[in-house]
Amino acid sequence: MRWIWIDTFVEFVSGQRAAAIKNVTLAEDYLHDHFPGYPVMPASLMIEGMAQTAGILVGEVRDFQENVILAKIRLAEFREYPVPGDQIRYETTIDSFDERAAVTSGRVLKNEQEIGRVDLIFSHVNNADRSLGLPDHNFVFTEQFRHLLATARLLSSNGDRKPDEE
Amino acid sequence: MAPSREEVFTTVQDVLSEALGVDHEEVSHESTLQGDLGAESIDFLDIVFRLEKAFSIKIPKGELFPEDALSNPEFVDGDKLTPAGLDTLKSAMPHADFSQFEKDPDISKMPDLFTVRTIVNYVEGKLKAA
Numbered sequence: 595m596r597w598i599w600i601d602t603f604v605e606f607v608s609g610q611r612a613a614a615i616k617n618v619t620l621a622e623d624y625l626h627d628h629f630p631g632y633p634v635m636p637a638s639l640m641i642e643g644m645a646q647t648a649g650i651l652v653g654e655v656r657d658f659q660e661n662v663i664l665a666k667i668r669l670a671e672f673r674e675y676p677v678p679g680d681q682i683r684y685e686t687t688i689d690s691f692d693e694r695a696a697v698t699s700g701r702v703l704k705n706e707q708e709i710g711r712v713d714l715i716f717s718h719v720n721n722a723d724r725s726l727g728l729p730d731h732n733f734v735f736t737e738q739f740r741h742l743l744a745t746a747r748l749l750s751s752n753g754d755r756k757p758d759e760e
Numbered sequence: 761m762a763p764s765r766e767e768v769f770t771t772v773q774d775v776l777s778e779a780l781g782v783d784h785e786e787v788s789h790e791s792t793l794q795g796d797l798g799a800e801s802i803d804f805l806d807i808v809f810r811l812e813k814a815f816s817i818k819i820p821k822g823e824l825f826p827e828d829a830l831s832n833p834e835f836v837d838g839d840k841l842t843p844a845g846l847d848t849l850k851s852a853m854p855h856a857d858f859s860q861f862e863k864d865p866d867i868s869k870m871p872d873l874f875t876v877r878t879i880v881n882y883v884e885g886k887l888k889a890a
Contacts, residue, residue: 665802665805666802666803666806668779668806689809689813690809690812690813692821693821694805694821695805695809697806697809715802715805715806715809717802717805
């Protein structure tokens, strides 16, 4: 199953901050059910979009060697819903990072206007935690993320997209 | 100058009400984090991060909420802590009040050691040492 809720990274500064965008389009099935005749981007999927943006930022710090699990939604508030044709931008920064977990805070923008905030905590789960019954391979950063990681790696160290690799 | 105990308590109240989504009034000195305030395991980590930020302190792993104190099988006998286990836990948590727990060191009652007062004691000690 594909479960990718961001289209591409537009900023990526290792260990510090990232921004990703998602274009909302009526070609996506879920919008026809949420809601019939009144398509709006579900808040839960914007939380997922932020979790993917922030989760990749956090995972990259240790070169994706550890699984990074969304452990807690500290804050999620939205004042407005994007509709088909809008562009959502997820901006996130790492506030704390240690061997146990990472804390991120983030803004959600619609067509460059802030419409919400999402702050998250990620747990680091590695092979030492197999007693939890988790698989021994990396089950978070699978193939599905490779394309996104490639877009993140196209960005230069100061976070701007490299012009020669557009 | 270090903040007063009351100031520390007020900030701890802020931290817990934000981390656990509870009202200020619910957070008293005696409240237990799990039983009274509904904290779950990840919340303990959230609380640690928020305390670090609120008081500009560093809380090493296991210092406020010891996680590995009971990993030694000699420390546990059935549902109870052995005297050696109790001593180890007491020295790992000088900020906790053991007066009730040590009368009946049942493992299922261990969460009651984690009260708001335990956190206030810990933060106070940390700020004094700084």
